[in-house]
Amino acid sequence: MANINSDLKNDLLRKTDEYDQLVVASRQIEAELEKDLEEAEEKANKWRQLAQRFEGEVQDAREKMAAHFREYTALQRELDTAKDKFQALSQKTTRLETE
Incomplete structure (x- = not known):
């Protein structure tokens, strides 16, 4: 029975240690994700401003x-008006010269 209790205790300690390692790894991943999210938000804000x-x-x-x-x-209207005036004057001049 003592052997079983010792095995269970060791197994529990191992599982607790694994759990603690997973919690630490999870916190590190969460921190990295938070950092990445902040960087992404900063970039998004810069893109929005741009x-x-x-x-x-x-x-x-x-x-x-x-x-x-x-x-x-x-x-263009002024030019067209000037062209029309020039054409009219040119025609008048031609008529006067031929008379």
């Missing part, structure tokens, strides 16, 4: 493009 910055830059670029397009359209 995305927001780019969204702002894209919006600014769109607004500038729209302003330039409006300016281009106005200049």
Whole structure:
């Protein structure tokens, strides 16, 4: 009986030691995962900030493009008006020269 109790005690000590080792390993893994999670969250925040910055830059670029397009359209109208005037004057000059 003493032998059985001794074997059970040794087995219990071995199992307790294994359990303690697993707990320590589990805590180490948990700590590593927490660290990895924090790093991932930091990277995600940086990417979000970068995305927001780019969204702002894209919006600014769109607004500038729209302003330039409006300016281009106005200049094109002025050019068309000037061409029409030039053509009319050219035709008038040709008519006057032929008379």
